[in-house]
Every structure is written in C-alpha cells, then in structure tokens.
Amino acid sequence: MLDDLNELRTFQRILACGSLSAAARELGVGLAVVSKRLMTLERRAGQRLINRTTRTLSATHEGLALIAHVDRILEELEAAESRMMLGGEEPFGMLRVSSPISFGRIHLVSLVAELVERHPQLDIELRLDDRIVDLTHERIDVAVRIGQPRDSSAIMHKLADNRRILVAAPAYLERHGEPRSAQDLEHHGCLRFNDLSQPWHLEGPRNEVFDFQPRSRLQANSGDAVRDWALGGHGIMLKSRVDVAGDLAAGRLVHILREWHSADAPIYALLPSRRFTPSKTRIFLDALGARLAVL
Incomplete structure (x- = not known):
C-alpha cells in the first residue's frame, strides 16, 4: 500500500x-x-x-x-491540520490557476494578488496560456475557459454568461463611420485573432445568421495585441464582452451593431474530478464569480 x-x-x-x-x-x-x-x-x-x-x-x-x-x-492533510489549529476554513497551500492570456491579464492578475494579501497561508501560481492544458499532468487546480469546454473528465463550474461582441475605438469610427448593418462590416477593416481561415459567425435579431470573411490587414496570435490595435483605432474587433467591459465603461471602445454577436460563450472553471474541493479553490471561484457578476 x-x-x-x-x-x-x-x-x-x-x-x-x-x-x-x-x-x-x-x-x-x-x-x-x-x-x-x-x-x-x-x-x-x-x-x-x-x-x-x-x-x-x-x-x-x-x-x-x-x-x-x-x-x-498531502494538501488535504495540511488543510485539516490548519483548520484544527485555526478553528476555521482558512485557505492553505499552493493554488495553480490556468487561464487564457487576455482574460488572465484583465481579470486575474489583480484578483490573485488581492487573495494572497487577504489570506497569509495561501500561495497562487498563475499560468497564462492560450493552449488547452491537461489539468492532471500539469497539476492545475483550476482552469478558466471561455466557451463550452470539451474536457469530459473535469468538473465544470459556470462562472458567468458571456458572448463575443463587436467593438471599435471612437477614433476609428470618426474616420470610417459606424456600420449600420452586419453587411457593412465587409467594407471595414477588421482585426483578427489567430486563424484567418475561419469566418466570423454572427447571430442577430429574429434568429438571423451572418457568416463572413472579414477583410483583415492586421492579425495576431495574441488577443492582447488585437485589443491594443482596436484601442489604437486600427479596426473593428470581435471580443468577449467580459474582456472589454472596462474599456466600454471608460469610453475607450464603443459597442457597435448591438443586435449582432457571437454564439454564447460562457466563462467556465474546470476542476480535476474529485469529491473534495479545497477551501483555497472555493475562495478563488467565489471571488472570480463576484468580480464577473458586476461586469
């Protein structure tokens, strides 16, 4: 044994x-x-x-x-010892969190710093990567995903509703005008993340669907680069609503064609399949869910 x-x-x-x-x-x-x-x-x-x-x-x-x-x-044993000594559910040990790069930089960098300040026995390792990680082999406690996950063995915890929306900077709209229909997008510069072979799939009013291949002179494998271009007035971006909520509130970006958006892409947290969820994981999920709820 x-x-x-x-x-x-x-x-x-x-x-x-x-x-x-x-x-x-x-x-x-x-x-x-x-x-x-x-x-x-x-x-x-x-x-x-x-x-x-x-x-x-x-x-x-x-x-x-x-x-x-x-x-x-070993973590559960240490947590049990901590609870006995402190008389509570104080989070304990190392929490390893995986997240897409843009989402992590916008929502998690400051959040995890706040959590370790609040909980002296908690350590957090934040891994920002746009690839799909293996939770078991890479020893990840929580993986944040945008859109329906395909991990059949993981426990899925929905954090927030979300979809991708069309946004542009005021400077771009001043120079090129605001599109009034989805078809107008064909005459605008669009900013692409990753695969240029995939069309933009938009859903609109009355269950309308519009698929088109954007004209893109700027593309990148970094969502942060695409966001920087959008903020600089270089084109129209299709981006997760939760990632641009702060830019919209501050007026740095404008939500255009409000009736058109991508299919739903909720924010999920994936946990390794287990019966016991440590307090450090529960505290992280509660804090992230609360932060996303106000966006």
Missing part, C-alpha cells in the same frame, strides 16, 4: 526541487534517506516513478499520474 506519508512527501519534494540532493536539504535528512524512500515507494507501486540520469530528473507517466493524487492527499 502507498500509505507511508514520509515516502509520499519525499516523492513530492523530489519533483518540486528537481533533484534528490535538493529534496534532502529541504527535508532536513540525508541523501541516502531520500534515495531509500524513493526506492521503497517505487517498489510498493510496482512502477518506476522517476527517470533519473546524471544531469536530469523527470517524472514517468506513472509518476505524473501519482503526483496529482499525492499533492491532493
């Missing part, structure tokens, strides 16, 4: 520190003790858990699967 906490903690620290000697220093034990604990754990598991060479160390596929469970087990 994999029930020796010293072995499990040692396995966790080896992967976190990147070497057996560094783990030994952090744990305050000898290198021989760390090596023996790892060997014993691998024998109990019946699998090699860590690939070791003279220069590198990395988890095997079996090791990656195990560390996700080990992290949760």
